[in-house]
Amino acid sequence: AQSVTQPDIHITVSEGASLELRCNYSYGATPYLFWYVQSPGQGLQLLLKYFSGDTLVQGIKGFEAEFKRSQSSFNLRKPSVHWSDAAEYFCAVGAGWDMRFGAGTRLTVKP
Amino acid sequence: NAGVTQTPKFRVLKTGQSMTLLCAQDMNHEYMYWYRQDPGMGLRLIHYSVGEGTTAKGEVPDGYNVSRLKKQNFLLGLESAAPSQTSVYFCASSSNPNNEQFFGPGTRLTVL
Numbered sequence: 001a002q003s004v005t006q007p008d009i010h011i012t013v014s015e016g017a018s019l020e021l022r023c024n025y026s027y028g029a030t031p032y033l034f035w036y037v038q039s040p041g042q043g044l045q046l047l048l049k050y051f052s053g054d055t056l057v058q059g060i061k062g063f064e065a066e067f068k069r070s071q072s073s074f075n076l077r078k079p080s081v082h083w084s085d086a087a088e089y090f091c092a093v094g095a096g097w098d099m100r101f102g103a104g105t106r107l108t109v110k111p
Numbered sequence: 112n113a114g115v116t117q118t119p120k121f122r123v124l125k126t127g128q129s130m131t132l133l134c135a136q137d138m139n140h141e142y143m144y145w146y147r148q149d150p151g152m153g154l155r156l157i158h159y160s161v162g163e164g165t166t167a168k169g170e171v172p173d174g175y176n177v178s179r180l181k182k183q184n185f186l187l188g189l190e191s192a193a194p195s196q197t198s199v200y201f202c203a204s205s206s207n208p209n210n211e212q213f214f215g216p217g218t219r220l221t222v223l
Contacts, residue, residue, distance in 0.1 A: 004153070036214075042216055043201055043203075043214030044154075044201070044203075044214040046211045046212075049211060090154070092154075096209060097159055097167070097208055099156065100153075101146075101153035101154040101155075102153050103151050103152055
């Protein structure tokens, strides 16, 4: 069965520190991969997506993600976190109508 | 462009009452989706639509009905609300099923 796992429910980092959010998936074929961000009281906004090609993809707000087929992972990274990055982050995996979302990782940024 | 809008933003219902959530998009997208978001469970697809006049079931369709009479609107109905339907509901749209989905701001529904 298709599934998406975000192992970290909550992460706290200091402003200026690096960030890595983990995403692992189980999917029958090569899926489309997405990272979305949700600020409090808002809908989800796309950070980046991977369909094919270069396995390192760049997104908005300085985020990047790397697709590792052998590990079934699509981890999100940012070299230096800003206070405005505090939000909830969702990994989504799928193809066509079968889009599955992870449970989310809440990011807290310490001053 | 307003993008994707949802009406209402908040609603409280009593068990057994009915209501309709309205989603509207101005991006001329063919594909529209209704999700529910529950703590610790991410988003789960309720129903989706591939175009005007067409709808299909998603992962958790029971207790919900939908209609897409106009391309820009996608309605989600609860005929007899239950406490288990307390959730935040998100509507989304996309130009094709594998592309980025654009989300509305959500509707917080509480069923007492």
